[in-house]
Amino acid sequence: MADRTLLRNARVLTCAAGTDEQPRDGDVLIDGNRIALVSPGRLDVDEAATRVVDLGGATVLPGLSDAHTHISWPLDFVFDHDGVAASAPNAHILDVAAVTRTFLESGYTLVIGAGVLQHQDDVLAKDFIDRGLIAGPRIVPSGAMVTEPGAIGADGGLMDVAADAKAMREVVARQCDAGVRAIKLFISGDGIIPEFPSEDTYMNDAMLVAAVEEAGRYGAIVTAHARSAGSVAMAARTGVQLIHHACFVDDLALAALEARRDDVWVCPGLHYLYAMVNGHAEPWGMTSDRLERSGYERELLAMVESLQKLRTVGISILAGGDFGHQWTHHGTYAAELQRYVELVGMTPVEAIHTATRNTGPLVGLETGQVREGYLADLLMVRGDPTTDVGVLMDPARRLAVMKDGVFAYVNAEIYP
Numbered sequence: 058m059a060d061r062t063l064l065r066n067a068r069v070l071t072c073a074a075g076t077d078e079q080p081r082d083g084d085v086l087i088d089g090n091r092i093a094l095v096s097p098g099r100l101d102v103d104e105a106a107t108r109v110v111d112l113g114g115a116t117v118l119p120g121l122s123d124a125h126t127h128i129s130w131p132l133d134f135v136f137d138h139d140g141v142a143a144s145a146p147n148a149h150i151l152d153v154a155a156v157t158r159t160f161l162e163s164g165y166t167l168v169i170g171a172g173v174l175q176h177q178d179d180v181l182a183k184d185f186i187d188r189g190l191i192a193g194p195r196i197v198p199s200g201a202m203v204t205e206p207g208a209i210g211a212d213g214g215l216m217d218v219a220a221d222a223k224a225m226r227e228v229v230a231r232q233c234d235a236g237v238r239a240i241k242l243f244i245s246g247d248g249i250i251p252e253f254p255s256e257d258t259y260m261n262d263a264m265l266v267a268a269v270e271e272a273g274r275y276g277a278i279v280t281a282h283a284r285s286a287g288s289v290a291m292a293a294r295t296g297v298q299l300i301h302h303a304c305f306v307d308d309l310a311l312a313a314l315e316a317r318r319d320d321v322w323v324c325p326g327l328h329y330l331y332a333m334v335n336g337h338a339e340p341w342g343m344t345s346d347r348l349e350r351s352g353y354e355r356e357l358l359a360m361v362e363s364l365q366k367l368r369t370v371g372i373s374i375l376a377g378g379d380f381g382h383q384w385t386h387h388g389t390y391a392a393e394l395q396r397y398v399e400l401v402g403m404t405p406v407e408a409i410h411t412a413t414r415n416t417g418p419l420v421g422l423e424t425g426q427v428r429e430g431y432l433a434d435l436l437m438v439r440g441d442p443t444t445d446v447g448v449l450m451d452p453a454r455r456l457a458v459m460k461d462g463v464f465a466y467v468n469a470e471i472y473p
Contacts (some may be wrong), residue, residue: 061107062087062462064435069095070118070443071427072414076407079443080116087433090462095427112437115456118409119425120166120194120434121449122416123377123390124324125301128156128182128196129174130381135341142174142215153178157186157193159387162466164449164458166434167416167424169377170199171280171301172241174215180236192465195434197420200237202282203228203268205260209246209253216243222267229268233275240272242281242297245288248351249333255304255356258287265295278419280324284356286310293317298419299375302326304356306363315370322419323367326378327396329385330357337384364401375419376412391449398446405446433462 064087068080084100086093086107094100102109129141131152141149160168170179179198186193202216203225210216217232219225229240242265246257269279280299281292286307292300293313303323306314314321332338333348334357348354367374376393379385385392397408413425424432437456440448448454458466 060089060462061093061102063100063102063107063109064117064437065099065109065111066114067112067117067437068114068441069427070116070406070409071095072119072406072410073426073428076404076410078406080118080441085117085427085435087459087462090433092427092429092431092433094429112456115437115439116441116448117427117435117437118442119413119427120436120458120460121164121391121412122167122169122375122425123160123165123380123393123412124169124299124322124375124416124419125171125326125377125379126160126168127171127173127379127381128153128160128168129172129178130156130387132156132159132387133383134381135383138174138215139213146175149175150178150181153182154185154191154193156381156387157182157191157196160194160390161192161458161460162455163388163390163452164436164438164455165194165390166436166458166460166465167195167197167420167422169197169280169299169416169420170239170241171377171379172199172202176201177235183236194460195422195424197239197278198237199239199241199280200232200235202241202243204243205264208257208259209243209250219264222263225264225267226271229271229277233272233277238275238277239299240268240277240279242268242279244281244292245283245285245302247282247284248353248356249347251350255284255352256286258285258291260291262291262295265291265297269296269298289314293321298322299324301378302360303363303367304330304360306366311366311370314367314372318371322373322375322415324375324377325360325364326393327360327364327400328393329379329382330360331396331400332384338382341383343384361400364397368401368403373415373418374411375415376408388452389450391446394446394449405443408446409442409449433459435459
């Protein structure tokens with residue numbers, strides 16, 4: 058098969074322009090695993106040496122990314138972390154493979170791990186995918202989440218526990234030696250467990266600085282579950298690269314984030330809170346009483362307000378957040394983008410940027426834009442996601458997914 062592929066007769070959304078960009082008629086030439094040329098109108102090629110695929114006016118955009126993934130959570134997951142952790146590893150890894158395939162077939166070509174339930178889930182999945190043994194996106198692998206004694210998760214046996222900066226360095230080094238490249242710290246509570254309210258803050262500056270420094274020795278990033286204002290400010294001032302949730306952002310936290318505007322990212326997980334507050338989880342035991350005790354309704358309002366503050370000062374937002382529960386089911390990942398449009402006031406293109414161009418700089422990959430020299434990780438859909446971002450949610454509109462210049466998924470209903 059030719060190393061060159063021409064995507065002909067496309068509507069190209071490059072995600073390399075502003076948030077007012079519209080898809081434009083064009084062709085995209087792929088050479089190996091890179092984009093060689095994006096041409097307005099038709100491009101003449103030697104068809105004997107180039108595979109030509111006529112897309113019939115479908116939209117081509119960068120492959121999507123999710124910056125807060127738990128591939129440990131099976132397709133039928135219902136908040137049973139202990140049960141999954143204790144399941145037979147040989148059966149569990151097949152569940153993981155089904156999840157990675159689902160991400161790829163949903164148009165997601167890059168994910169950042171946010172914690173696993175069996176220690177090597179992300180690392181093994183990345184290895185199998187990189188070797189071509191299973192289908193899946195590029196993975197920045199995580200390991201067990203890290204907490205401190207007495208904090209959320211410390212007594213459950215699922216997290217690594219560090220009591221001080223020295224212990225933190227040891228945990229980070231051990232995980233990185235095992236192949237982890239996204240260290241996940243739990244530095245705030247989470248109201249879904251009322252004993253550990255979201256506004257609690259854990260750890261200290263010395264512990265976070267130790268984590269960032271040690272991870273940096275391995276080329277790894279540090280991510281943090283940080284819902285409270287205090288935890289957001291601490292993560293920002295100590296060099297944590299990716300802050301999850303940031304539900305409560307006060308003036309101090311905002312100033313700390315703004316001071317690092319060019320090298321800090323926030324991944325809110327807005328759809329998860331939205332689904333919980335709107336009763337989507339009630340059939341699985343998340344009763345109205347439990348939600349009231351969680352404080353999630355107030356937290357959802359605070360998160361929307363915080364996101365609007367972050368947009369004002371130019372903090373990069375990344376899409377992603379706790380997909381895999383039955384109320385945030387695997388395969389519905391683009392619902393996060395819908396919430397940004399509906400609740401935060403983003404344009405569809407701005408929302409799409411959170412799952413494309415914003416992610417590459419964090420992980421050092423030339424991805425997330427349809428432009429010359431970038432990785433040929435692409436999504437092809439029928440319809441215009443710049444007018445209705447919900448197009449990205451519909452499997453029937455998804456023609457194909459390309460990863461590394463190869464068609465990794467083709468919709469058999471459209472291309473039998």
